[in-house]
Amino acid sequence: MSDLNQNFFEKITYRDALRLAIHDAMIEDKKIIIIGVDVANYGGAYGATKDLLKIFGKERVIDAPISEPAIVGAAVGAAMTGLRPVAELMYVDFFGMSMDQIVNQLAKVRYMFGGQISAPLVLRTQGGTGRSAGAQHSQSLESWIMHTPGLFLSMPSKPNDAYHLLRHALRIDNPTIFIEHKLLYNSTGYLDKLDTNFSFGKANIIREGEDISIISYSRMINFAEKAAEILNQNNINSEIIDLRTLNPLDSKTIIKSVNKTKRALVLSESNYTSSVPSEITSIIFENCYRILKKPVIRYTAEDTPVPVAPNLEKNYIPTIEKIVEYSKKLCN
Amino acid sequence: MSDLNQNFFEKITYRDALRLAIHDAMIEDKKIIIIGVDVANYGGAYGATKDLLKIFGKERVIDAPISEPAIVGAAVGAAMTGLRPVAELMYVDFFGMSMDQIVNQLAKVRYMFGGQISAPLVLRTQGGTGRSAGAQHSQSLESWIMHTPGLFLSMPSKPNDAYHLLRHALRIDNPTIFIEHKLLYNSTGYLDKLDTNFSFGKANIIREGEDISIISYSRMINFAEKAAEILNQNNINSEIIDLRTLNPLDSKTIIKSVNKTKRALVLSESNYTSSVPSEITSIIFENCYRILKKPVIRYTAEDTPVPVAPNLEKNYIPTIEKIVEYSKKLCN
Amino acid sequence: MMSNTLLPELYTTMKRIRSFEERVGELFIKGESAGTMLHLSTGEEIGPACVGTAMKEQDTFTTHHRGHGIFIARGGDPKKMLAEIAGKKDGYCKGKGGSMHIADMKLGHLGANAIVGGGIPTVVGAGISYKYLKEERVSVAFFGDGAMQQGILYESMNMASLWKLPVVFCCINNQYGMGTKIDNAVGYKDFSKRAESFGLKTLHINDLDVENAYNKSREIIEDARKFQPGFIEIECYRFYGHARMDKSPYRNDLEETEMRKLDPIDYAKKELIKNNMLNKEEISEIDKNILNEMDEAMEFAIKSPVNDENEIFIDVYSEKDPLPISIDEKINKILSN
């Protein structure tokens, strides 16, 4: 993180964009602290808080015991009493033990207490497959959160979005669940800190096209982009919509796109059933069913736990080949 | 529970049907034990295990400390080592603290361990609004479970179904999450223990009709039935489908019905977004979008936490009047 | 009144709690309460009174589902409390939280909680804030003996101890968790030992002397202020059922009769008279004033208007955000497609 004062980066990793976002926010706002397992000395299991201990000291960058429920709970308490914590769960799978504090406390503090207070914190975590980390370390659990009123939910795919979404989350009064992807940390892209185009809650049209809308978020955007290139060679011009936030959800952009292309593929690494993809699929059908040329397709991970074996794990999630195949079928 | 040997009950409460199911199963299978907070002495917060302590003794009906994560975890361990626990969570809201044991352990034991073993247990709990119990004691969290591969999910609305689904769950090798509704315990209906029509995983067509399909489960079935009567007076003949189980989900019956009626209202007390209703809505659209006369409507609770104030709580969930209103609009 | 005693004040607090809870019961009987999940702290007044009084104005706290007494002891307004319990607009939380979620940020009430143990880590977070912000505040988590079996308590204790936070964990041990007697829930019953093993300073109160309890509690609170976190257990007895509907069939009448004799309010009254701190008339006067206060609160709560229906959608997100779209609006929009 040598270029702390630079505003534009042609190429920066997703990890460094996150680090910069936390860094810049912490410089601006002394109320921001970081708390989580191995966020300080270790710099975060995936390096997203590396060096921040050195810069901000151990009062603001706090290594916590492996007590996820209490980490989230303490972050809620700190947020209610004047601080602005960035709490980290090392794996999204640890939502499991933390859901009481996330859903029964964090999401409801403002409502239950009649608007007296809120808990403005950011809960960062990461999910997804790709490291043979197995059934308990590879899940995509955004559907639980999107189902919970009261929680903003960000899942950026690009460094620039990661930066701005995190900065935004650290400014607003609502709690944000911020889910990264373990295979995105090393991915790169530009970062424009002064980006005036960035607008919270707006989906990003990564690629414009007329033939089919591919609606996705997080790592699957990369898959969509690769598929789009191949599709292009096949004379199929796809439009890729990167949702960036799932709550708020930019249904307008989705609907507008599908009204144009009349075909939609919803792409996600989560499980299929009762999920974010089900929601998006419903919205598209509800709004566009009369004009759709083909049914909306939701292409997701298999409805099974995540296997460790690399050959199985690879086929457990969507593949670029199949995105191409289904898109072609949709455009037939 | 005087008529323990009776096979047919013209009128029995939902609560007693559950008690009978556990009772009968425990007589048949000595491996069944009950474990949960206040299940023994108190007989269950909603009375579903009343008197079972007297009949089966404290080795089989075990009051647990208020340690929900460990209750579920211990039930998983007992199920893996030869017993068949009926674990109870007093409120479905306590999924929050228990999700690690439910989703990361229970649901994945068989898969992670390559099919060596499973955890055949039933996790009983109850959810829903209606008692001004507030945001942390009134939720409908079935969407989290339906999203999780590996867990069967039953949500009966009628005593007869409650009995047979619970008996079934206590015979099979898969774990079942069994969600009751706090306002159903006193509701009544018939129970035929020898019911040969009952088929696990099949939806129940509670009422046949040609004009509109109302697809629902749990307490909302009662609302649908009342709405159906009113609709009938308005010459709208509705078909009511009681899903009974959400995993497995009987999509065939849903699709068949909607193919006939060409209109569908999905009714649920859960939140709207990224939910069981989104799933069902997607399925209907995916399969019937070409023949639908109107878009599928999902009528659910508001996307907010549950308020305590009775006047708010009442309007927080679907109302019979609005079911009628939307159905009429669909049939216009 | 002797000047070096707080007993009159402590008596008054306990009496106010008891009278308040009686009104909660009445509200229920009148059909004016929002629901039946009303957990009364009748008989348990010593804990709220001693710890509540030992806390300073700037201190904060969370409570469990049986938290009315604690809030009364911390200055909660019976009017707004009863209105909240009635689910009315003038309640502390606009009637949206109810008995189990009363909160008042102005008085440092960070919230009651319907999840056993749910509010415990909140005070750890508050402790982090106060220490970081250099505010001389202590945050106290109140909870029942049942919560001693919730793992998050031990995670929280360890954090408080590790980070030397100005935090106190206060267990109101009323011998029961719903229908389960403590012996059926706890393997080895020495809660102080548990807390000590996590590095907390401990205090175990097991008698009716509220002033003594207050003095000792103050030490724990002040030590916490100096970053030695603490644990207080106050043994008492839940005089009535778990919630308003429960008649406690699982425990015998004899036990109840015997245990109800251990009434901290009676005990304080006798002490007041015995030590010439207050005479009977003075006590009657106090009691009467309390009754009047509670009468007014009742009236206030019953007269308080219900919420507009739109209130459902308020407070989900911040004021700057649009309200969540109602299902009705969503459906009608879809139908219009």
Place this chain on the structure above:
Amino acid sequence: MMSNTLLPELYTTMKRIRSFEERVGELFIKGESAGTMLHLSTGEEIGPACVGTAMKEQDTFTTHHRGHGIFIARGGDPKKMLAEIAGKKDGYCKGKGGSMHIADMKLGHLGANAIVGGGIPTVVGAGISYKYLKEERVSVAFFGDGAMQQGILYESMNMASLWKLPVVFCCINNQYGMGTKIDNAVGYKDFSKRAESFGLKTLHINDLDVENAYNKSREIIEDARKFQPGFIEIECYRFYGHARMDKSPYRNDLEETEMRKLDPIDYAKKELIKNNMLNKEEISEIDKNILNEMDEAMEFAIKSPVNDENEIFIDVYSEKDPLPISIDEKINKILSN
């Protein structure tokens, strides 16, 4: 060989563990491991050896993510273990569980767990089963010092104590949770005291004498069999990084060098020779046999075939149930509508 000592056996077990973990490292370097989340128990062999040997054949256990050593001590087959770690068909779990989820019901291995603390309540449940079924079995949960900060541990301890279950909680305290030194995670560092306060019988091992550790562990296990649940803490040192990729930059080389001198295997070897239990040649022979065994295991793992793709869908539900429908089938069906 003296007949009243188990040291040769304990030495062999420790050595097998060490050699096994070396092969795991090798598997990784060869690019043959499934992923990089390989947590080696090198340096920590004393715990698995003493407790593992103290357990009887019928006893069962769960382990944490650093569980290879324990399973080796309980008879795990290095072939099937390495194949599992390679994500292959011949692995204990058909390669679907990997290093962090090895299990073998036949040998009483109720499963390794990637969730810190996740496998702890499992043994409580096993204890309920054994007591109810009148089987004379003990179930042992193995976990790290990090798990001492997971609330579910205390919930589980209380249950074991309350219900007098044949259960032992065994903490392999290697001084670190990932990059966090124990002093930065624990407020007050006396784990036995914690366990005692929940009613467990405790044992704290903090030296290199594995035979002594074994004898004491056996007492705890046998007491558990008589329904006095127990807790064992074994202090040791994680010789290498947290997982295979971690070079431990957060701790200094001096510490590592010093601590690695506390090698339980070296210590046992010296004891064996000093007490004339085994001579150098005999020890070399043992070591050589172990190396051969591990060579074979490596070969087996590398040669083991990968899974058919259809394996993704197997084991989600019972054999009697239909397989989950693949996404491909779902999509193609919808597209055909």
